[in-house]
Amino acid sequence: MSWLEKLIPSRIRIDGRQKKTVPEGLWAKCPACDAVLYRADLERNLDVCPKCDHHMRIGARRRLETFLDEEPREEIGADLEPVDALKFKDLKKYKDRLTQAQKATGETDALIGMKGELKGMLLVAAAFEFKFMGGSMGSVVGERFVRCVDTAIEHNIPFVCFTASGGARMQEALFSLMQMAKTSAALAKMSRRGIPYISVMTDPTMGGVSASLAMLGDLNVAEPKALIGFAGPRVIEQTVRQTLPEGFQRSEFLLEHGAVDMIVDRREMRDRLARVLTMLTGKPAA
Amino acid sequence: MNMNFLEFEQPIAELEAKIEELRYVGSDAEINITEEISRLQTKSRELTESIFSKLDAWQVSQLARHPQRPYTLDYIERMFTDFEELHGDRAFADDAAIVGGVARLDGRPVMVIGQQKGRGTTEKLKRNFAMPRPEGYRKAKRLMEMAERFKMPILTFIDTPGAYPGIDAEERGQSEAIARNLFVMAQLKTPIICTVIGEGGSGGALAIGVGDRLLMLEYGTYAVISPEGCSTILWKSAEKASVAAEAMGITSARLKELELVDEIVKEPLGGAHRDPDGMASNLKTALLENLDVLDSIPLDKLLENRYQRLMQYGNFSER
Numbered sequence: 001m002s003w004l005e006k007l008i009p010s011r012i013r014i015d016g017r018q019k020k021t022v023p024e025g026l027w028a029k030c031p032a033c034d035a036v037l038y039r040a041d042l043e044r045n046l047d048v049c050p051k052c053d054h055h056m057r058i059g060a061r062r063r064l065e066t067f068l069d070e071e072p073r074e075e076i077g078a079d080l081e082p083v084d085a086l087k088f089k090d091l092k093k094y095k096d097r098l099t100q101a102q103k104a105t106g107e108t109d110a111l112i113g114m115k116g117e118l119k120g121m122l123l124v125a126a127a128f129e130f131k132f133m134g135g136s137m138g139s140v141v142g143e144r145f146v147r148c149v150d151t152a153i154e155h156n157i158p159f160v161c162f163t164a165s166g167g168a169r170m171q172e173a174l175f176s177l178m179q180m181a182k183t184s185a186a187l188a189k190m191s192r193r194g195i196p197y198i199s200v201m202t203d204p205t206m207g208g209v210s211a212s213l214a215m216l217g218d219l220n221v222a223e224p225k226a227l228i229g230f231a232g233p234r235v236i237e238q239t240v241r242q243t244l245p246e247g248f249q250r251s252e253f254l255l256e257h258g259a260v261d262m263i264v265d266r267r268e269m270r271d272r273l274a275r276v277l278t279m280l281t282g283k284p285a286a
Numbered sequence: 287m288n289m290n291f292l293e294f295e296q297p298i299a300e301l302e303a304k305i306e307e308l309r310y311v312g313s314d315a316e317i318n319i320t321e322e323i324s325r326l327q328t329k330s331r332e333l334t335e336s337i338f339s340k341l342d343a344w345q346v347s348q349l350a351r352h353p354q355r356p357y358t359l360d361y362i363e364r365m366f367t368d369f370e371e372l373h374g375d376r377a378f379a380d381d382a383a384i385v386g387g388v389a390r391l392d393g394r395p396v397m398v399i400g401q402q403k404g405r406g407t408t409e410k411l412k413r414n415f416a417m418p419r420p421e422g423y424r425k426a427k428r429l430m431e432m433a434e435r436f437k438m439p440i441l442t443f444i445d446t447p448g449a450y451p452g453i454d455a456e457e458r459g460q461s462e463a464i465a466r467n468l469f470v471m472a473q474l475k476t477p478i479i480c481t482v483i484g485e486g487g488s489g490g491a492l493a494i495g496v497g498d499r500l501l502m503l504e505y506g507t508y509a510v511i512s513p514e515g516c517s518t519i520l521w522k523s524a525e526k527a528s529v530a531a532e533a534m535g536i537t538s539a540r541l542k543e544l545e546l547v548d549e550i551v552k553e554p555l556g557g558a559h560r561d562p563d564g565m566a567s568n569l570k571t572a573l574l575e576n577l578d579v580l581d582s583i584p585l586d587k588l589l590e591n592r593y594q595r596l597m598q599y600g601n602f603s604e605r
Contacts (some may be wrong), residue, residue: 271571
């Protein structure tokens with residue numbers, strides 16, 4: 001016991017055992033400003049730090065739940081499950097990686113699609129689950145994305161997709177590369193029908209996902225300070241052998257270089273996307 | 287070590303060296319050297335056949351990157367007439383890592399587009415090792431849209447380690463440039479035949495690789511990431527490139543089996559670089575045959591087939 005602790009009267013002294021009785025996860029720390037935050041507050045704030053506005057990564061299901069109206073919601077392609085057609089094995093079997101990711105996330109793969117409403121407007125929304133193998137795009141992600149597009153076409157309603165992905169899923173080899181062509185072709189079809197597609201890029205959106213469905217929005221939207229790009233910063237650094245400029249490949253950099261239309265704070269996402277979508281679909285202002 | 291031969295070809299290189307030596311002394315020797323030479327030549331051919339009949343994925347990827355392998359312009363020169371190279375994306379620059387232009391194939395006007403590697407340091411740098419920047423992909427898109435307007439079929443030649451991972455490329459929207467090409471190629475109203483002539487490196491390859499037919503030269507490779515990159519990420523070591531190459535199944539034979547590739551174009555014994563003329567002639571025949579087939583399909587049907595083919599990519603189960 002240190003001298004300071006000895007000074008404190010014993011009834012308000014906190015020892016190690018007592019500390020552990022505090023429920024875990026009641027507090028969270030902002031990775032950007034180190035502020036200690038009450039988790040309930042943070043959640044009410046959509047996982048945006050109330051002190052510094054840092055947008056923390058959030059899961060796909062929570063993303064859709066906070067973006068869509070509470071009712072109605074109908075999941076798209078939920079019955080699709082990944083298979084290990086190539087019997088791929090690196091340090092671990094792909095099959096085991098899948099099982100592990102499924103257990104950890106409670107999801108069957110890295111994309112969730114839903115038909116629902118945004119402020120009473122019917123639409124399709126999809127979100128990538130970054131915790132599922134880095135949100136990588138394999139066959140199930142590609143197929144679910146296409147089914148979302150098909151649903152949007154069938155009902156003539158807009159499609160909004162939130163990306164968070166490291167890129168293609170290497171364990172599905174060339175099949176994963178082909179998902180880039182598959183999803184882009186579906187978007188081309190939807191575009192011909194005059195159905196709006198909004199791509200919202202969140203941290204991070206890289207590689208094959210960035211170089212296909214993420215950059216093809218009628219509107220490309222980004223959350224503040226998200227890492228967005230084709231090649232990873234480390235790969236670029238190794239190639240060009242120079243230090244990357246401050247803020248390189250962040251949303252603000254993309255806005256400045258003309259790659260995204262706007263940066264939208266997560267807390268304003270519903271309002272601003274709803275407003276734009278009513279204009280794109282010729283509906284009166286809400 | 288003879289640099290024209292890869293490591294696994296060294297036994298062939300040794301035989302060839304012996305043959306050269308014999309030729310050199312041939313003129314002034316008394317014994318009949320001709321007979322000995324022809325015996326060694328047969329042996330060398332048999333050895334080559336035997337080595338090339340059981341190449342592993344890593345060996346194939348070395349062949350696909352062979353410094354003497356014919357590049358896009360080598361094929362253009364041999365297969366087409368009246369080639370006029372067209373330059374620039376009309377917005378920023380001309381990217382020498384992608385070449386394109388109009389040409390005639392057996393008299394018929396076509397649009398040819400391909401990534402171009404360089405030989406020798408100066409040209410390699412000029413071509414940026416066939417790693418295109420956004421302006422390269424945008425030039426390709428401009429030429430493809432032009433081909434659609436003038437009802438010319440599009441022939442693309444894929445040969446790139448990947449799209450350029452550089453600061454400037456990111457600034458000008460590498461992702462968007464690639465994505466836009468996938469979007470546009472999916473619906474271009476003209477036949478498109480894509481051929482992997484060497485290295486098919488990921489998104490940088492696919493950006494000129496969406497079409498009605500995907501052909502692949504026998505010793506070409508096509509993969510979502512280079513074997514070295516895959517090894518570094520998944521095996522946490524640069525040493526496992528050969529294992530990664532095998533696991534990803536990057537060879538024409540494997541990809542044909544998986545129905546990702548439509549047709550394998552046979553290479554001359556020992557690979558395309560041993561006989562570029564023979565290779566060009568094989569490829570020309572294959573392209574003409576495929577063009578004939580595509581010509582007979584009405585445009586609506588052609589586009590519908592292209593779309594359906596893209597949609598069927600992937601493996602999954604449905605509960």
